[in-house]
Amino acid sequence: MIRFILSRLVQSLAALAILSVVVFVLARTTGDPLHMILPMSATAEDYANARQYLGLDRPYIEQYFSFVGKALTGDFGTSLRARRPVMELIQERLPNSIRLAVFAMGVSLAFAFPLGILAAVWKGTNLDRTAQVIAVLGQSLPTFWVAIVLVEFVAGRLQWLPAGGISGWSSYVLPGFTLGWFVVAGLMRLLRSGMLEVLDSEYVKLARVKGVVEHRVIWLHALRNALVPVVTFAGIYFSILVTTAIVVETVFAWPGLGRLAYDGISSRDFPVIQAVVLTTAAIVAVVNLGVDCLYALIDPRIRYAR
Amino acid sequence: MAIDPGTAERAAGGLAVPERDVTAAAARRRRLPLLPLAIIGVFVLVAILAPVLSPADPLSQSLRNRFKPPVWMEGGSTAHLLGTDRLGRDILSRIIWGSRVSLAAGVVTVLIASAFGAAVGLVAGYYGGRTDAALMRITDATMSFPVILLALILAVTVGPSFTNVVVAIAVILWARYARVIRGQVLTLMSLDFIAQARIAGAGAWRIITRHLLPNTLNTLVVLVTLQVGYVIIVEASLSFLGAGIPPPTPAWGSMIAEGREFVTSAWWASAIPGLAILAVVLAFNLLGDWLRDTLDPKLRQL
Amino acid sequence: MPSPVIEIRDLHTHIVTRWGTIRAVDGVSFSVGEGETLGLVGESGSGKSMTCLSVVRLIPRPAARITRGAVLLDGEDLVPKSEREMQRIRGRKIAMILQDPMSSLNPVFSVGMQVREPVALYHGLRGRRLTARAAALLGSVRIPSPEARLRAFPFQMSGGMRQRVVGAMAIAAPPRLLIADEPTTSLDLTIQAQYLGLLQELQSRHRLAMIFITHNLGIVSRICDRVAVMYAGRIVETGPVRQIFKSPAHPYTQALLESIPRLGDRRERLTAIEGQPPDLARLPGGCAFAPRCPYVMDRCRAEAPPQLAVAPGQVSACWRHASA
Numbered sequence: 001m002i003r004f005i006l007s008r009l010v011q012s013l014a015a016l017a018i019l020s021v022v023v024f025v026l027a028r029t030t031g032d033p034l035h036m037i038l039p040m041s042a043t044a045e046d047y048a049n050a051r052q053y054l055g056l057d058r059p060y061i062e063q064y065f066s067f068v069g070k071a072l073t074g075d076f077g078t079s080l081r082a083r084r085p086v087m088e089l090i091q092e093r094l095p096n097s098i099r100l101a102v103f104a105m106g107v108s109l110a111f112a113f114p115l116g117i118l119a120a121v122w123k124g125t126n127l128d129r130t131a132q133v134i135a136v137l138g139q140s141l142p143t144f145w146v147a148i149v150l151v152e153f154v155a156g157r158l159q160w161l162p163a164g165g166i167s168g169w170s171s172y173v174l175p176g177f178t179l180g181w182f183v184v185a186g187l188m189r190l191l192r193s194g195m196l197e198v199l200d201s202e203y204v205k206l207a208r209v210k211g212v213v214e215h216r217v218i219w220l221h222a223l224r225n226a227l228v229p230v231v232t233f234a235g236i237y238f239s240i241l242v243t244t245a246i247v248v249e250t251v252f253a254w255p256g257l258g259r260l261a262y263d264g265i266s267s268r269d270f271p272v273i274q275a276v277v278l279t280t281a282a283i284v285a286v287v288n289l290g291v292d293c294l295y296a297l298i299d300p301r302i303r304y305a306r
Numbered sequence: 307m308a309i310d311p312g313t314a315e316r317a318a319g320g321l322a323v324p325e326r327d328v329t330a331a332a333a334r335r336r337r338l339p340l341l342p343l344a345i346i347g348v349f350v351l352v353a354i355l356a357p358v359l360s361p362a363d364p365l366s367q368s369l370r371n372r373f374k375p376p377v378w379m380e381g382g383s384t385a386h387l388l389g390t391d392r393l394g395r396d397i398l399s400r401i402i403w404g405s406r407v408s409l410a411a412g413v414v415t416v417l418i419a420s421a422f423g424a425a426v427g428l429v430a431g432y433y434g435g436r437t438d439a440a441l442m443r444i445t446d447a448t449m450s451f452p453v454i455l456l457a458l459i460l461a462v463t464v465g466p467s468f469t470n471v472v473v474a475i476a477v478i479l480w481a482r483y484a485r486v487i488r489g490q491v492l493t494l495m496s497l498d499f500i501a502q503a504r505i506a507g508a509g510a511w512r513i514i515t516r517h518l519l520p521n522t523l524n525t526l527v528v529l530v531t532l533q534v535g536y537v538i539i540v541e542a543s544l545s546f547l548g549a550g551i552p553p554p555t556p557a558w559g560s561m562i563a564e565g566r567e568f569v570t571s572a573w574w575a576s577a578i579p580g581l582a583i584l585a586v587v588l589a590f591n592l593l594g595d596w597l598r599d600t601l602d603p604k605l606r607q608l
Numbered sequence: 609m610p611s612p613v614i615e616i617r618d619l620h621t622h623i624v625t626r627w628g629t630i631r632a633v634d635g636v637s638f639s640v641g642e643g644e645t646l647g648l649v650g651e652s653g654s655g656k657s658m659t660c661l662s663v664v665r666l667i668p669r670p671a672a673r674i675t676r677g678a679v680l681l682d683g684e685d686l687v688p689k690s691e692r693e694m695q696r697i698r699g700r701k702i703a704m705i706l707q708d709p710m711s712s713l714n715p716v717f718s719v720g721m722q723v724r725e726p727v728a729l730y731h732g733l734r735g736r737r738l739t740a741r742a743a744a745l746l747g748s749v750r751i752p753s754p755e756a757r758l759r760a761f762p763f764q765m766s767g768g769m770r771q772r773v774v775g776a777m778a779i780a781a782p783p784r785l786l787i788a789d790e791p792t793t794s795l796d797l798t799i800q801a802q803y804l805g806l807l808q809e810l811q812s813r814h815r816l817a818m819i820f821i822t823h824n825l826g827i828v829s830r831i832c833d834r835v836a837v838m839y840a841g842r843i844v845e846t847g848p849v850r851q852i853f854k855s856p857a858h859p860y861t862q863a864l865l866e867s868i869p870r871l872g873d874r875r876e877r878l879t880a881i882e883g884q885p886p887d888l889a890r891l892p893g894g895c896a897f898a899p900r901c902p903y904v905m906d907r908c909r910a911e912a913p914p915q916l917a918v919a920p921g922q923v924s925a926c927w928r929h930a931s932a
Contacts, residue, residue, distance in 0.1 A: 152569035211699030
């Protein structure tokens with residue numbers, strides 16, 4: 001088991017390393033940040049000085065290694081635009097994104113599990129049909145459209161919930177719901193199809209033959225076997241929630257990582273761009289690692305196969 | 307048609323689950339999904355015939371005609387069946403022209419990504435070992451990169467354009483195909499017919515193209531269909547953020563962005579493009595589901 | 609004669625499908641006494657598994673229904689019982705061993721958990737006493753080092769060993785009736801013999817009534833006392849094994865026995881039964897075997913024959929045995 005975790009850890013680090021190079025290159029291709037920072041009247045000499053001050057005149061290789069070196073100690077440099085350490089900016093924004101993602105994920109799981117499982121158990125009933133409709137719609141509706149509509153109606157007209165920003169529990173609801181909508185759809189389908197397959201299996205038949213009570217057959221014997229693909233996708237979805245919440249954050253004025261990235265890109269703020277992408281990748285890697293460990297817990301065959 | 311007792315027993319024997327609708331489900335599987343196909347067909351036709359079908363010039367503005375409602379509402383007229391937007395442009399025409407963008411983006415991106423991804427998956431699965439491990443590391447790293455971020459960066463560096471959208475999405479989307487196809491190839495490799503082909507002297511290229519590829523086509527088709535909808539939504543999201551197709555070319559996503567502040571007053575400016583997206587994506591998803599049920603039910607998790 | 613443990617009277621189970629209503633069990637009657645083993649023989653689709661699934665009421669509802677008949681367990685009819693009551697009967701009074709050991713054990717739970725479950729359920733034991741009883745059960749089916757095995761997972765065991773575990777779970781109560789649905793079909797030949805021996809031992813120790821479903825007449829001759837031959841959802845012949853093998857009365861039984869090649873036979877071709885098994889949704893009126901029977905008469909096609917006595921203890925559903 002330990003070996004399993006270690007090997008996955010190494011793989012994640014390798015992936016991160018590759019990513020850091022890519023990010024470094026990409027950030028530099030966004031153009032010259034100095035155009036955005038220095039006033040129009042700046043002279044060539046001002047540019048040269050600024051370049052030197054910011055360390056942008058050193059050879060690329062040097063810049064890369066200094067970037068990596070500092071990153072490992074948590075120093076992502078200083079935002080070219082905001083003149084503050086990037087780490088600070090991230091520390092301000094990241095928790096907001098994570099909180100929103102966790103909230104959205106939690107709500108989605110709370111809906112997806114019972115719906116998906118019961119849709120399978122009561123296959124063909126109205127509940128099942130409703131669930132399937134929700135699932136298909138969830139994956140076909142564009143998130144930002146739902147977001148806009150919600151902001152206008154629920155927040156604007158009906159005034160039930162706040163339209164944006166963070167202001168206590170109620171402000172999580174709309175963005176969380178918008179984000180979680182498609183997760184519910186995906187997970188519910190997975191659960192339904194997984195459960196349908198498992199409920200058909202010989203070992204479930206045997207459990208019933210043994211006289212095990214039906215709800216135990218479903219929630220213990222059957223569900224455990226249907227979980228592995230669900231866990232995989234839950235992990236993927238969580239990563240998606242954190243990393244691509246840009247759109248939702250824009251509509252709901254949520255001060256998270258997505259907005260930071262958007263602003264950083266528009267102002268060619270290298271350090272910010274690099275830091276955001278790397279942080280994102282790190283989160284994804286951590287989540288994947290967690291997912292892999294969960295697998296091993298759920299399915300003993302994976303534990304022993306490694 | 308006489309059913310053999312084996313089928314009967316199988317139909318009844320294994321199941322102890324309340325099965326309300328044995329018949330309807332099986333029947334559904336056989337029928338072609340007419341509605342989704344019709345919707346897709348309509349939009350494809352519309353996209354191709356846009357110059358002919360479009361009642362007005364999608365770019366012509368008329369500040370006098372701002373926010374005219376659709377024809378069935380008070381104040382609407384047949385001149386603008388679906389109303390006009392913030393700048394007085396005819397919405398119906400913009401929807402028609404916008405379908406070109408969305409469909410083209412969806413189809414082209416998915417074709418590129420699937421071709422490349424399948425190739426990687428086939429090679430990785432066939433060669434195995436270090437090649438496989440290396441390719442999978444790259445694949446994993448790619449999959450974890452947020453699409454929208456990349457598109458934003460491209461939009462900012464090179465400037466927003468159709469090509470950038472396609473490139474940004476395809477560059478990350480291929481990884482998904484690579485993973486799935488590789489999984490399939492691994493299963494196929496353990497089957498005897500590959501070993502036999504090898505013994506008969508077939509080289510790598512031959513085995514991959516003549517033996518492995520045809521057996522993964524089912525999966526590819528299903529995956530491709532299901533992904534078109536996803537790509538269309540991503541393209542719309544990018545256009546919404548301003549990083550997609552640049553104005554003034556009509557794109558459904560940017561239409562929604564433009565109508566954003568007027569959702570309660572001139573709701574049609576945002577609602578109608580939203581519905582268009584919903585219709586197309588829904589159609590592709592339903593078609594993909596049907597294909598999956600028919601071709602390869604084991605792909606349930608996709 | 610002591611009253612039988614299980615008695616099935618004129619059982620009918622119908623399944624509604626889009627091809628029509630399948631009469632999977634079409635008027636089946638037999639009984640099994642304590643310590644007795646009844647072999648249930650027939651081709652696939654003949655209704656042997658469905659009959660036994662009907663006994664424990666694990667038929668796919670609501671498409672499948674018991675439409676007529678009674679299933680008497682120690683004199684008590686199971687058919688009108690509710691699902692809750694049936695849950696209490698399954699495992700405790702009637703146990704079943706399924707065919708494929710590779711798939712009958714839940715892959716994600718340890719063997720110990722799966723064996724403890726019925727013991728806890730039937731006997732209310734917990735903790736160390738539960739574990740001890742579970743280990744003892746494994747021991748009684750001749751599994752070596754049972755305590756260690758409790759912690760193992762199914763994928764770590766061979767087919768034969770898994771089938772023993774299933775056997776252990778089956779006798780956890782112990783039940784009155786054990787139904788074994790082709791338990792040895794997926795096992796290696798050498799393991800098969802061992803397993804059959806184990807089943808016989810368990811039966812004599814717990815005085816079980818046993819129904820052994822199989823299509824293998826060789827196994828029937830080894831461990832069954834009586835045999836019932838099924839065709840198209842009906843029982844065509846019942847009787848003591850020795851007797852049936854020596855002088856089969858029903859044409860179908862005869863054909864089955866004929867088709868087994870024997871050592872020393874000087875035939876060039878194997879004998880097969882003419883024709884195809886019938887469409888269970890469109891059974892002909894009259895005898896189901898009539899289309900393929902070499903002795904068919906007009907009466908056979910018109911009327912379905914009842915069980916007619918042929919010899920002491922042996923009945924056959926064939927008009928040839930009617931005295932009239």
